Amino acid sequence: MYTNNELMFPHYAIPRLRDARGGAWASVIDRLSTLPETHEEVLAFMLVMIRLNGCLPCETDSYRAMRGCSMCTLQTLRRFKGSDDELLQMYRDALADMRRYLAQAEMPRIVLTMLQEVA
Incomplete structure (x- = not known):
């Protein structure tokens, strides 16, 4: 009955958005x-998709959530x-926000290590 819902915009939905806008977006x-x-x-x-979609107040029994994150974002x-x-x-702007956040001295060492390994 319900789709597999996420709490926030999921990574797997990103490729599904390719054709939603123009060439620069793609x-x-x-x-x-x-x-x-x-x-x-x-x-x-x-983060942009979470802000734009309004993911924070989304309820699992809402129409948006039942359709799934990809359909909501599209x-x-x-x-x-x-x-x-x-x-x-x-x-x-969100990338600048993210970089500022990641540069904070209080960032747990394990998170910094994981992000450095990926980059």
């Missing part, structure tokens, strides 16, 4: 699809009134 998706899910660029993209991208440039700027 290029970003192509790049992200080759990176591991712990890479800072992937994490930043997932619908959100279709309804987005801004340009691809605006979406890509949101991604660049």
